[in-house]
Amino acid sequence: MAPDTERGPLFRPILPHQHSRVTYAELLFDLVFVFAVTQVSHTLLANFTPLGAVQTTLLLLSVWWVWVYTSWITNWLNPELTPVRVLLFLLMLGGLVLSTSIPTAFDSRGLWFALAYAAMQVGRTVFWLVSTPRERTAARMSAVRILVWLSTSAIFWIAGGFAQGHARLVLWILALGIEYISPAVRFWIPKYGASSVADWYVDGGHMAERCAGFIIIALGESIVVTGATFADLNWTREVVVAFLSSFVASLAMWWIYFHKGAEAGSELISNSSEPGRLARLAYTYLHLPIVAGIILSAVADDLVLWHPLGRSDARTVLSAVGGPLLFLLGTILFKHTIRGFLQLSHGVGIIALCAIGWFGREWSPLALSILTTAVMIVVAIWESLSLRSGAAKKSRAEAAQSDATIA
Numbered sequence: 001m002a003p004d005t006e007r008g009p010l011f012r013p014i015l016p017h018q019h020s021r022v023t024y025a026e027l028l029f030d031l032v033f034v035f036a037v038t039q040v041s042h043t044l045l046a047n048f049t050p051l052g053a054v055q056t057t058l059l060l061l062s063v064w065w066v067w068v069y070t071s072w073i074t075n076w077l078n079p080e081l082t083p084v085r086v087l088l089f090l091l092m093l094g095g096l097v098l099s100t101s102i103p104t105a106f107d108s109r110g111l112w113f114a115l116a117y118a119a120m121q122v123g124r125t126v127f128w129l130v131s132t133p134r135e136r137t138a139a140r141m142s143a144v145r146i147l148v149w150l151s152t153s154a155i156f157w158i159a160g161g162f163a164q165g166h167a168r169l170v171l172w173i174l175a176l177g178i179e180y181i182s183p184a185v186r187f188w189i190p191k192y193g194a195s196s197v198a199d200w201y202v203d204g205g206h207m208a209e210r211c212a213g214f215i216i217i218a219l220g221e222s223i224v225v226t227g228a229t230f231a232d233l234n235w236t237r238e239v240v241v242a243f244l245s246s247f248v249a250s251l252a253m254w255w256i257y258f259h260k261g262a263e264a265g266s267e268l269i270s271n272s273s274e275p276g277r278l279a280r281l282a283y284t285y286l287h288l289p290i291v292a293g294i295i296l297s298a299v300a301d302d303l304v305l306w307h308p309l310g311r312s313d314a315r316t317v318l319s320a321v322g323g324p325l326l327f328l329l330g331t332i333l334f335k336h337t338i339r340g341f342l343q344l345s346h347g348v349g350i351i352a353l354c355a356i357g358w359f360g361r362e363w364s365p366l367a368l369s370i371l372t373t374a375v376m377i378v379v380a381i382w383e384s385l386s387l388r389s390g391a392a393k394k395s396r397a398e399a400a401q402s403d404a405t406i407a
Helices: 024-046 050-076 082-104 110-131 137-162 166-184 204-231 237-258 261-271 275-285 287-306 314-339 344-358 365-406
Strands: none
Touching: 024 050, 024 082, 024 204, 024 287, 050 082, 050 110, 050 166, 050 204, 050 275, 050 287, 082 110, 110 137, 110 166, 137 166, 204 237, 204 275, 204 287, 237 287, 237 314, 237 365, 275 287, 275 314, 287 314, 287 365, 314 344, 314 365, 344 365
8 A cells, every 4th residue: 555645755654454563773773772771770779869769760751751752753754764764863873872871860971961862852853843744734733832842841951961969950850840741731832722632643553562662671671680690690599599589570570561451552542532642641651650660670680689688678678569569550550541440460469569568678688579579470360360251251241142132
């Protein structure tokens, strides 16, 4: 089928009854964010203090936001075309500067981080605006609105890059707040108002696949960090058990997200009458705690491998319990969005993790790791069995209804 030129020559063609595939250029772009996620987890591990946690959270929010905005743009533009590929390659370069600046973003490389981030956000939006035909007035106005918001936040990013100490943190929090609020208010600007959700056409299957890919990135980073740490240690019985526990926990997270949730999300958004609204909530916002949970779990795995015995300190408890807790909070909200009900298995898992955290200082890091992994395994198995039972009941009900209709 020929490309749909009504959207513009650089836009993806809309093919009936199928979603656009994730291209190799997008996958290459994602590799930069493997490095970025690794940098975030290492930065938290090296500076696990209240201030360090706030700073690292801001850095993670920034990494996620620049990645998810790029995913929205490549949901519209066609990365198989040379100009769009060049855009992605330039964004990769900016992403590398951003990633390498993360460990010292609040020290010597703050301006580099800010310039790279602002250039990626603003430059990509300018490209989108220029690529949109003039007759597509609504789409062009959406690009203008987003550009206004991102340009405003860029002022605070760059000002923060020049500032020092707490002033940098405050300015960057303001910049990030502007960007995170903007989709919720549909990029309202004076005189022109807000965008319509109908203007945010999104290829649901492609968006779901892109976000699932980022979950794979985070899980892969977790496994790589754990494997690298394990390779440098003496393989005592406690270290081996800690390594196995962290590996099984990663598998349980994969199962909880991918066994049914990712597929159901892709199907729902593909058939939704408002895919833009659903993508904004389920993928732009609700995937963030899932990613944060995986990264925090990776930090916990490293701490447990290095010190499996003795009583757990505060940072071990916070990371070992907080990682799975954030992950389950994100997945229960994500699945509520796509299924319309709260998953009981996830709710019980959240309660169990809170109980473990309450008594966490009494246990060794290894015991904490084993307990939290056990909770994740139970959640994964419970959900699988409940969904299978629900599907079987639905099939029997449909068969009975069919028989009644025939009779």
